[in-house]
Amino acid sequence: MAARSDRTARAIQAGLLACLLPGAGHFWLRQRGIGLVFFAAISLPYWGGAAIGGVKENINPVANRWLFIAELPVLSYTLIGMAASRSLPTVPPTQYSPYVSYYPESDVAQIFLATAGLLNVLAILDAIARAQTDGKPVFEHELAAGEAARHEGGT
Amino acid sequence: MIAARVLAWIPFLHPLDLPDGARLWMFLPLAACIALVYRATRARRVSDLPRATVVTFINLVVGMWLIAIAAYVVHEAVLRLT
Numbered sequence: 437m438a439a440r441s442d443r444t445a446r447a448i449q450a451g452l453l454a455c456l457l458p459g460a461g462h463f464w465l466r467q468r469g470i471g472l473v474f475f476a477a478i479s480l481p482y483w484g485g486a487a488i489g490g491v492k493e494n495i496n497p498v499a500n501r502w503l504f505i506a507e508l509p510v511l512s513y514t515l516i517g518m519a520a521s522r523s524l525p526t527v528p529p530t531q532y533s534p535y536v537s538y539y540p541e542s543d544v545a546q547i548f549l550a551t552a553g554l555l556n557v558l559a560i561l562d563a564i565a566r567a568q569t570d571g572k573p574v575f576e577h578e579l580a581a582g583e584a585a586r587h588e589g590g591t
Numbered sequence: 592m593i594a595a596r597v598l599a600w601i602p603f604l605h606p607l608d609l610p611d612g613a614r615l616w617m618f619l620p621l622a623a624c625i626a627l628v629y630r631a632t633r634a635r636r637v638s639d640l641p642r643a644t645v646v647t648f649i650n651l652v653v654g655m656w657l658i659a660i661a662a663y664v665v666h667e668a669v670l671r672l673t
């Protein structure tokens with residue numbers, strides 16, 4: 437019983453850390469190499485998208501609500517981006533703003549940012565799964581389930 | 592003029608000016624990141640990653656090419672038949 441609650445606590449901690457910073461959950465689970473891979477492969481498209489489109493309209497819960505929701509799984513980056521976005525002056529839509537991106541930069545930035553956020557959902561789920569299975573990846577469960585099904589079919 | 596624009600550019604606050612035609616090429620780094628994250632969720636250790644990531648990356652790029660060609664063919668067919 438105690439071991440089970442320990443695993444649940446580990447899974448919650450790993451999931452929260454992975455949400456806070458990409459790869460942090462894996463790093464905490466002592467899977468440092470995989471953690472660094474997640475960190476690089478999620479941070480690159482996130483900050484690449486933010487650099488291409490600027491933060492003003494692309495990390496902004498008012499200007500682009502659905503994009504912001506997709507970015508939220510990378511919590512720390514999104515909070516930093518939102519703070520930077522709020523510090524910039526808002527210009528009426530009829531006037532040119534040096535902080536607002538237009539086609540095609542805006543499209544590319546949105547795709548990069550949304551993809552990075554959704555990729556971190558995969559990383560969070562993977563950290564939770566590995567916390568519950570002593571670091572084994574998801575397909576280990578599939579292998580075990582397949583093996584069990586074969587045994588049941590054979591008997 | 593270009594130097595002045597570069598010096599005035601503050602990363603993350605000012606948007607970048609993407610060169611014409613760069614939009615399609617931006618798919619490649621994104622596909623590489625997607626392949627890497629997907630393969631990382633299925634890896635026992637980091638040394639398993641490079642080969643599997645390259646295979647997934649090629650699958651993604653070729654798959655997107657085929658989808659683009661199919662969409663182009665359908666578009667042309669609709670234009671000719673209507």
